[in-house]
Amino acid sequence: MIALLKLPVLIAAVGAFIIGGVFYGFSTFVMQALARVPVPEGIRAMQAINITVINPLFLGIFIGTALLLFGLAIVAGLNPGQPGALYVIAGAALYVLGCFAVTMVCNVPLNNAIAAADPASADGAALWARYLRDWVFWNHVRTAASLAGAVVLVLGWSQSR
16 A cells, blocks of 8 residues: 555544444434334434534544545555555445445435424324335445445555555
8 A cells, every 4th residue: 555545544444434333323223212202203303313413523524534535546546556455445435335325315315305204294104114214224234334344444454554
């Protein structure tokens, strides 16, 4: 691995681990808890979460990791013979496609739909049932992709030590 890339790859791996951990928490207990409360309360809680998550601390790591990995993948792609380059490309693909793109294409539209829902309506209840099923499925995907991407990045980083 190009010596100048070692620290950015490690930073990107930490970012992917952090985001994977956040999503893991949602997959393993947050969404299960929201599914146990009355539907209007679950919808209102998720609406509040989806507003609160739009903050510099979360978005800085979530988007910053994607941008950093996109850049690192380009550099690694231009230097495929460097130790760890293929790991960087694979780790970047896992995070950028499996986490970031899945979020934008699958989870965000579901979040937008739940944001517009009336928690007390029958339509809101029907949407909530679909939301719990579909959002959680895609959250599992992005959790696995983030954590797998982080592991692959660390493997590539360790090759160059």
